[in-house]
Amino acid sequence: MKPPDRWPVHPAPLDGEALSSWLRHIAHSYQFSESELLENDLGHVRLPLPDLDLNPPDVLLETLARRTGVTPDRVARMSLAGWTPWLLDALDPDSSAFETYVHQLSVLLPPGKRPINTVSGWRPWIPEQPLQRACPQCLADPGKQCLLLMWQLPLLLSCPAHGCLLKPCIGFPGIFFEWADGNNPPRPADEQIRAMDRLTWQGLTTGKVRLPRRSVHAGIWFRLLRTLVDELSIPLLYWKSHVSDLRFIWRASGHPVRAGQSTWRPFESCTWPIQAQLLGAAAEAINLLEAGTIIGRGTNADLFLPVPDAEIDDGRTPEAHPERAVVPRPTIGELLEAVVQAARENPADARNLYKFCLVGCRTPESVTQLRADFTALGLHLEEPSHTDDRAPFA
Numbered sequence: 458m459k460p461p462d463r464w465p466v467h468p469a470p471l472d473g474e475a476l477s478s479w480l481r482h483i484a485h486s487y488q489f490s491e492s493e494l495l496e497n498d499l500g501h502v503r504l505p506l507p508d509l510d511l512n513p514p515d516v517l518l519e520t521l522a523r524r525t526g527v528t529p530d531r532v533a534r535m536s537l538a539g540w541t542p543w544l545l546d547a548l549d550p551d552s553s554a555f556e557t558y559v560h561q562l563s564v565l566l567p568p569g570k571r572p573i574n575t576v577s578g579w580r581p582w583i584p585e586q587p588l589q590r591a592c593p594q595c596l597a598d599p600g601k602q603c604l605l606l607m608w609q610l611p612l613l614l615s616c617p618a619h620g621c622l623l624k625p626c627i628g629f630p631g632i633f634f635e636w637a638d639g640n641n642p643p644r645p646a647d648e649q650i651r652a653m654d655r656l657t658w659q660g661l662t663t664g665k666v667r668l669p670r671r672s673v674h675a676g677i678w679f680r681l682l683r684t685l686v687d688e689l690s691i692p693l694l695y696w697k698s699h700v701s702d703l704r705f706i707w708r709a710s711g712h713p714v715r716a717g718q719s720t721w722r723p724f725e726s727c728t729w730p731i732q733a734q735l736l737g738a739a740a741e742a743i744n745l746l747e748a749g750t751i752i753g754r755g756t757n758a759d760l761f762l763p764v765p766d767a768e769i770d771d772g773r774t775p776e777a778h779p780e781r782a783v784v785p786r787p788t789i790g791e792l793l794e795a796v797v798q799a800a801r802e803n804p805a806d807a808r809n810l811y812k813f814c815l816v817g818c819r820t821p822e823s824v825t826q827l828r829a830d831f832t833a834l835g836l837h838l839e840e841p842s843h844t845d846d847r848a849p850f851a
């Protein structure tokens with residue numbers, strides 16, 4: 458018998474939920490396992506769950522969209538295949554994938570100063586070792602018992618909604634679930650990490666990222682971030698005379714230089730603790746660039762420079778920005794009065810002003826008049842013998 462096109466019960470996916478997580482929800486609402494649902498109703502026998510979140514068959518996505526009424530576009534975004542070419546160029550990369558993705562932009566170092574590595578089968582952000590993390594505060598909400606797709610990638614360190622660090626975990630909420638560190642309370646992320654993750658989340662949810670100078674497409678942001686991670690992980694010798702900047706960034710991040718690695722490996726091949734340190738250093742680098750504490754020598758470093766106050770337009774009225782109130786330009790008279798007052802209070806200023814005025818004196822009489830004028834203005838001058846009275850008489 459042909460199954461009905463639309464399932465009678467089909468819990469809606471939560472924002473950002475991974476396809477495997479959503480299928481588990483649907484399956485459990487029918488007392489099935491996700492494998493049983495895949496085999497019995499969706500016609501996909503022995504499809505490994507990790508494949509669901511990476512590159513599910515198109516026909517499966519079409520069937521799911523038909524069974525649930527969720528748009529095909531949204532279903533596609535629940536796996537990484539739906540994030541090409543934004544987050545990654547392709548799921549089947551060629552040998553130049555690393556260079557194309559990581560070397561087109563430059564932030565901390567000038568272009569062409571990093572080693573170009575050929576990494577076979579390399580795909581940005583997809584970890585070699587599967588990674589499962591979750592936000593403890595999100596999962597404390599009974600209405601959010603799911604796992605997000607982006608929690609599987611070493612891309613975010615914290616939860617943009619709660620500001621706490623994501624924690625490694627195993628299992629699935631509501632079935633079997635454990636935190637890798639036991640039930641330690643959530644740890645708040647440092648502000649620079651939260652700021653970086655807010656930008657990444659903006660890119661993931663809106664397709665754009667608002668940087669100090671201008672907004673960039675999310676695809677640019679993911680490549681900028683991956684470029685920074687690469688710059689922070691290459692051997693010190695490539696930093697040459699700027700190596701003190703590298704050391705400064707790592708020291709500020711609280712981690713050892715290059716996350717303590719003695720040999721270079723692509724970020725995606727590192728273990729999660731190393732990846733977390735590299736992301737933390739990237740957050741610190743962005744923070745230091747925006748504060749002007751370090752100088753980015755790459756062609757795209759200007760994206761992180763702060764905007765001069767006068768260029769900031771947040772839509773608020775001038776009265777709402779008392780700190781940016783325009784100070785009226787002083788008149789010539791006010792400036793002169795300020796100069797005279799400074800000369801009254803400081804003999805050195807009086808002497809300099811006197812020398813300046815001497816330039817306009819063309820006769821000995823005019824010098825005498827100048828001294829009289831100074832006295833009338835209350836300006837103290839040293840005796841003529843101590844003052845350079847050699848006016849440039851014509």
Ligand SMILES: [Zn+2]
Nearest residue numbers: 592595616619
């Ligand atoms: Zn959260």
